[in-house]
Amino acid sequence: MARLTGKQAADYFRRCFGAVDGLWCMKVEERYGFEVALDVDRAVWEVFPKIQARKLKELTGLGNGLEALKEAYTTKLELEDYEFVVEDLPGGGFSITLSECPWHGVMLRSGRGHLSGRVGSTICPTEYGVWAAEFGPGITWEQDSRICEGDQTCTIRFKPA
Numbered sequence: 001m002a003r004l005t006g007k008q009a010a011d012y013f014r015r016c017f018g019a020v021d022g023l024w025c026m027k028v029e030e031r032y033g034f035e036v037a038l039d040v041d042r043a044v045w046e047v048f049p050k051i052q053a054r055k056l057k058e059l060t061g062l063g064n065g066l067e068a069l070k071e072a073y074t075t076k077l078e079l080e081d082y083e084f085v086v087e088d089l090p091g092g093g094f095s096i097t098l099s100e101c102p103w104h105g106v107m108l109r110s111g112r113g114h115l116s117g118r119v120g121s122t123i124c125p126t127e128y129g130v131w132a133a134e135f136g137p138g139i140t141w142e143q144d145s146r147i148c149e150g151d152q153t154c155t156i157r158f159k160p161a
Contacts, residue, residue, distance in 0.1 A: 093159030
């Protein structure tokens with residue numbers, strides 16, 4: 001029986017995770033149209049980040065608050081192969097600047113780049129809000145650039161309310 005290294009297993013699951021997300025969305029779109037597929041995708045991303053955040057808390061022993069959110073969310077980004085820089089903000093909180101988004105890359109490679117901005121402007125705000133809420137009340141987020149809408153980077157800030 002073939003044995004995979006930890007890196008090979010992680011690469012395998014990362015690839016499967018990305019593929020199943022895209023495939024189910026395309027199949028829903030084939031049956032019911034893009035708007036329904038996007039709405040169902042948004043509903044999925046109202047729940048899935050809760051699962052991710054809670055599992056990372058369980059595995060790492062993180063609690064609540066902005067520092068815990070920073071640790072958990074940057075771990076998620078590393079595991080999903082994002083290219084990013086994180087910086088602390090004056091007055092509390094942190095910003096994340098993504099220079100590469102693997103989801104946008106998948107959209108481009110699949111010939112669906114023209115839909116990437118619609119998907120990103122729906123799914124990403126949903127995801128960021130759930131992540132903020134999972135780490136306690138009083139955490140807000142804002143975003144002022146998106147790669148999927150033609151910007152060079154995505155910039156997200158998580159701050160105290």
